[in-house]
Amino acid sequence: MCFLGGERQLKAGSTVTEEARSGFTNRLAAMVAETPVGAFSDAALAAAARAILNFVGTAIGGSTQPSQAILSEAIGVGAESGPSTVLGTRIRTNPLSASYLNAASANVLDFDDTHLPTVAHPIGPVASALLALSQQRPTSGTVLLQSLILGVEVACRLGRSLTPAHYARGWHITATTGVVGAAAGAARAMGLPLEHTSVAMAHAATQACGLVVSLGAMSKSLAVAGAARNGLLSAILAERGFTAPANAIEAPFGFVDLFGANASVDLPRRIDRPGWELESVQLKPYPCAVVINPLVECGRAVAEAVGSDEIATIAAHGPPLLLIRANRPNISSRGEAQLSAQHALAATLLHGQPRLEDFGEAAISDLRLADLRARIGLVADLAHSIDSARLAVTLHNGRVLEWEVGKNVAIGQRMLSPQDLEAKFVTLAVPVIGEERAARIMSDIAGFGAAVDIGAVMEKWNFMEKWN
Structure with missing residues (x-):
């Protein structure tokens, strides 16, 4: 079966009442489940492909760090087999474990991405969940890219609703909002209807965690890894009928109430924004904060x-x-x-x-x-x-x-050109997998938009000779 990002539900319609739709959780869920496939601009889809290339490069580059070996051994991925690739290695495992390890490795070098209004790094949790899922359930490239756009959208819009109090109080916003974004992206890729998408995001919200005090230590990547895995798990649970409150984000004692102090008063304005957030997410030019x-x-x-x-x-x-x-x-x-x-x-x-x-x-x-x-x-x-x-x-x-900056220095935050991004990918990937394999993966990701089955494309990455 091919899961085409909710197209089946869009045709069938939804039974959610207008009263339920008025809740912020359901409004976000409606955006995820019911945005038409034609609503994504070429620029947004191109930004999504660039984001995937950046994510895969940072995950491969980070796969050789000592923290990754510790995590892999601790969760036992060497003792099992599965459909999903741990990038930069020959390890195959279940999608939840693969999403966990890939999100950690993409984060460990501090070379990932940034949404400047929130200082979050939203791509990692969402992309990691989607790539791991796509190797278990056939997913087209178009669906993958659209699901990434929507998952990042949810994470960034929630981040805007929490900023600045959330980060100032010590919550690691990449993880706390990333888990909800990962759930939303996975729900879209799985074709879940509005009701189940709302539940998936509620499951993710109750698993949100991550402390800024961990930055600088190996534990920094734990919450980011957990955001990918728990977001994916949330969508799977929702699909199977595991229940959750319909208003988990906006309710008293809910996500925004807990994490954002008085941020809930701005939730309507900050959630209902035009355009796609992914297009403004910057891919890091330097491996530092x-x-x-x-x-x-x-x-x-x-x-x-x-x-x-x-x-x-x-x-x-x-x-x-x-x-x-x-x-x-x-x-x-x-x-x-x-x-x-x-x-x-x-x-x-x-x-x-x-x-x-x-x-x-x-x-x-x-x-x-x-x-x-x-x-x-x-x-x-x-x-x-x-x-x-x-x-x-x-x-x-x-x-x-x-x-x-602004006087004799032109810019403060450098944007990567396509050539810069390719050079960054080469710098990260070639020492781990070699020039030929790095070039093959860059070419494959450039063609993701036309791919019928992303899992089949990634299958070729895993069984290359001399892969670590």
Whole structure:
């Protein structure tokens, strides 16, 4: 049977009452289940294909990290077999375990994606659930891309309803909203009607979790991995008749009430937005926290103008979030390095931009980088937002030079061109699977929109010789 994103239910109609439709949970569910297949623009579908390529690249690149081996062994995937691929490996397992491991590996390098209005990374949980599901249930490329668009839409719209109180209180918004997005995307791909889609999102909402305090540690990826798995599980449970309240998102003691403080008053305005959120999700240009990017852009300009040995001190001005999240002058692990503004800026000054290898063990212990980190101080400046920064660089000769986004630095958040994205994929994938295989996967994903069965396409990825 081919699950075509709810087309059967669209033709048959829905029995949901107008009163039930007025609830926010059901309004989101109606968008997921009943958006016509012709409502997706070419630009949105192209953005979805780019998002898949970025996700697969980061998952393959992250698959060799020590945390992935620990997770795989802990959940026992080596002792079983199944239809779904753990990207970057020869492991086949059940869709729930594959979605869990792939979401973790795509998140571990901090090289994934960002929805700037919410500072969430919404693609990973949704894409991971959909790709794992597509290897168990025949799913066309068109349905996969549309389901990704809708799943990300749900996650981002919920994120907007919770921002800024949610993240400020310490909830990891990628995971808390990502689980609902993954459930929504999976429900669309499975062809669930409105009623079951609403239930799937309610199941996901009650499993939402993730703490910001985990950022910088291996546990950061646990909640993101759980968001993919639990979102997929939520859709499967809904399909089988496992019940949930119809108003889990907006009800008293529900999702928004718990996670968003007083955010519920903005829920109608923030949920009913035009356009597709996925088109504005940025694919990360650097393997570090997104709040650091404007400093990196300024640092690139500094590196072109002066040598790192000429610099005495740097005052790095950015939004308060920069200090709250990325003030880490002393680091001892990759996770900490990826969240260190001082380290990312030091790597930029030394190498022109932060590279994947600049966050590995050798770079962490590099005395040149340690020396540069010690010269950098962070300054919280309310004049700056997540896409702006200013560097005041004092040279050993006493001169003070300044670089600032919007003045002598053009941008704070760099958008990846198609060529940039391909180069990023190659950087991530080739060390794990080789050039020929990386090129094959890029070509396959470029053709996803015309694919009859995504699982059949991915089947060819798993049994290649010399795959790890």
